[in-house]
Amino acid sequence: MKTMIKEEPVLELKNLYKHFGNNKVLNGFNLQLYKGENLVVMGKSGSGKSVMIKCLVGLMQADGGSIRIKGQDITSLGQRELDLLRTEIGFLFQGSALYDSMTVRENLYFPLRRHAHIMGREEEAEKWIREALANVGLEHAIDLMPDELSGGMKRRVALARALILKPKIMLYDEPTTGLDPITAKEIIQLMRAIQKTYGTSSLIITHDVDCARVISNRMILLVDGVNYAEGTFQELTQSSDPKIKAFFK
């Protein structure tokens, strides 16, 4: 851990604010994600975890604060530069967000459309798609439609789609929500395997304690829009603070 902290963070949020009317969701939230680490952000439902991750990729505009990804402040980027930067970020959505009018192959093909160097040759794109599907163990599902897949398979395909451009940063929004414990465990193992294969840095938003225990190098507890506590899973579980304890009951 200490060696990671010495490096420049690949992703950094400073004093992030986001309000919806009178509802102050983020109130000066800070976060640094270092190369190769798995950072878990935990918080209650409605605590602003998803809002934070959406601000991070530019899906929502923050009211204040700075967001830097690989040293670039995303709030100052134009659409083209932002799109280019987004190719280095993989995003796994809570509900998988597969395009339901497209087959699995077309879903994976979609992020490749704007990359002429890959798309120049049809067989090259096919190779990338098959490789991404093989990494999640679903090569046989290439021609299926999303509604023919189970919840766990959908999550795996979504993971393959997020990985197709071989991103350096992975963002997971509640990766195990809505899955049975066995499938959730498989997804967590897959996330670990992916980190080894691709060498990604991961930001995981979850309220699943098992997921946090297995995957985190470091954790942040988000309470009332600020970093309430920070540390390793071990450190936080041993805390005597009742608010922290409540997370691990």
Next chain:
Amino acid sequence: MNATFKISSKVNLFFTEVGDVTFFAIRFFKQVFTRPFETKEFLRQCYLMGNRSLLLVGVTGFILGLVFTLQSRPTLMEFGAQSWMPSMISISIVREIGPVITALICAGRIGSGIGAELGSMRVTEQIDAMEVSGTNPFKYLVVTRILATTLMLPLLIIFGDAIALVGSAIVENLKGAVSFQLYFNQVFEALAFSDIIPATVKSFFFGFAIGLIGCYKGYNCNKGTVGVGEASNAAVVYTSMLLFVIDFIAVFVSDIFFEI
């Protein structure tokens, strides 16, 4: 006091919505001419909207022609003016009834479809996923659909008009022993450019309105699955109203230029 407040808040909401739709339309015009062009998706939408609406528009047009002729015959016969039937039917259908009926059907079929599809994509985060993957979802989903409806609706209207005239000719042939050749000779004699051009021009606006409102409602959908239903329903209701407003303006403007 309470009633006044309710009325003023509804008026406020109406103008806010009009403003939002206007900004949505401006965003469309800003993006329609900039690269990258989503040609493949645009052609796919043209196929889906055009080809899949053909049967509905054809059947409706055919029945419209039949019924309109059957209902008008007795009145014209009363005045001994049944020989005017092809002229009257063709002018009514081409100028007004054909475009409006076809547009209303397409508002129901295409407009609600766009509203529901984009709405469900919004609530299931598919639009967000598109944006994160580096594709501009407005360009890919909205621009292509509005362009497709704008282009396909005039073609569907021309097709619907033609089928309606065939329906009318069949009735005239069976009831009045008028040959198809004579019927269509009279039709083409009666129709002038001043009938066809304003009708065609307004059909582009009808298509634009169907695409614009359907996309606006779907793209800005919220409130989960309830919101999807609301988006689909609102797309049809608002588009239908807008079609009549456009029709009124089109007739008014045509009157200035063509003295109808």
